[in-house]
Amino acid sequence: MDTSFYKSAMSEEIRDEGRAEGRAEGLLLLLGVRGIGLTDADRAKIAACADPQLLHAWLQRAATASSAEEVFRAS
Template sequence: MAVDTSFYKSFMSEEIRDEGRAEGRAEGRDKGLAEGLARGLLLIFEVRGIAVTDKIREKITNCGDPQLLNQWLQRATTASSAEEVFAEE
C-alpha cells in the first residue's frame, strides 16, 4: 500500500513551510536582539560601576522583550543605581 505524499509537494504545503521559516527567523532575530540588549545593559552597569544583584541580573537576562530592554538600557545611562532603572515598573 503506497502512501499519498502529494500534499507535501503541493503549493499549500510549500506556503505553510515558508510561513514557518519566516516565523522562525523572526523569533531568532528577536531573541538575538534581546540577548544583545541585555548584554549591553549589563555592560553599562559594569562600566559605570553600578552593582547588580543576582535578582536584577536574572530579570535582565530572562527578559525577551527588546522594547522593554531598550527602555531599561536608556534609563541605565543616567541612573545612579540598578534599582532606579526598574523603579517605574
C-alpha cells in the same frame, strides 16, 4: 532562491532573541562600567528578559541612572 524563511514569524522570533540577548549583554556592560551594583536577582531579571523593547528601555535608563532601582522602575 526562496527567501520566505527570512520573512517568516520564526525568523523574526530568532532575530528578536538575538536582539534581546545583545541588549542584555550591553545593559550589563553599561551598568558595570558605570559602577552600578546589581544583585543576583537583578542579573537574573536581565538574563531572563526576552523582550527587546523592555531591554531597550532599561538600557536607555541605565545611561543616566544612579541605581539599579532607577533602571527597573515602572514607566
